[in-house]
Amino acid sequence: MAGPSLRRLTPAWTTPSKLRDRVLVKKKGGGPETVLLFFFAQATRSQTDKGNQMSPSQSVAITLPVQKQLEAYNLRDIENFMLWWAEDCQYYAFPSTLLAANATEIRARHIERFKEPDLFGKLHTRTVVGNVVVDHETVQRNFPDGAGEVDVICIYEVQNSKIAKAWFKVGEPRLHPQISPLKI
Known part of the structure; x- marks a missing residue:
């Protein structure tokens, strides 16, 4: 294979709570790309006190x-x-x-x-x-x-x-x- 094989786990970017499930990940291993994308997903995943979703901004x-x-x-x-x-x-x-x-x-x-x-x-x-x-x-x-x-x-x-x-x-x-x- 020419380079790391990436796949999208789900196609739509709809809500911040599902962002973690939509990051691009390497099929095998976990290099810096995976860590950075996972960090972005973790940092943007949030909820308000009522359980409603906050926007990424x-x-x-x-x-x-x-x-x-x-x-x-x-x-x-x-x-x-x-x-x-x-x-x-x-x-x-x-x-x-x-x-x-x-x-x-x-x-x-x-x-x-x-x-x-x-x-x-x-x-x-x-x-x-x-x-x-x-x-x-x-x-x-x-x-x-x-x-x-x-x-x-x-x-x-x-x-x-x-x-x-x-x-x-x-x-x-x-x-x-x-x-x-x-x-x-």
């Missing part, structure tokens, strides 16, 4: 601030990161421990966090219901005992194209194995 308007702040987080770019947070935003450890009561306090927390050389959040899944975005991420961190990772469930409430509230449920850190130098 409504879904993008809700997910855009969350996606852009994640991109800035991964670049450790505090200015672009803060563009997506409301001035009066609230930042919680799940379920109700207030960690930062406004944008100034979030900025101070992240200036310190962005000093970590291995900091990176990998998005696994994103779900949208109304104006709430729920992400499952694995975050690479530099802990006091060494480099590692931690699973995080991030819940964002978006209002007026900014993150108004956020809750973070953080799992147990897992340290990466230390590699001993070879002795010759």
Whole structure:
């Protein structure tokens, strides 16, 4: 065969909820094309609180601030990161421990966090219901005992194209194995 064989699972692009079933996928394997198309499908799949479907443009308007702040987080770019947070935003450890009561306090927390050389959040899944975005991420961190990772469930409430509230449920850190130098 000359190249990857692609097939369309269903022909019509009718509703966002069925978008996941209509992405182009490779018949065998799962290269970058599959991942990108699946990510697009996941990002645009959403529902309102009443169970009615949101349009893809409504879904993008809700997910855009969350996606852009994640991109800035991964670049450790505090200015672009803060563009997506409301001035009066609230930042919680799940379920109700207030960690930062406004944008100034979030900025101070992240200036310190962005000093970590291995900091990176990998998005696994994103779900949208109304104006709430729920992400499952694995975050690479530099802990006091060494480099590692931690699973995080991030819940964002978006209002007026900014993150108004956020809750973070953080799992147990897992340290990466230390590699001993070879002795010759």
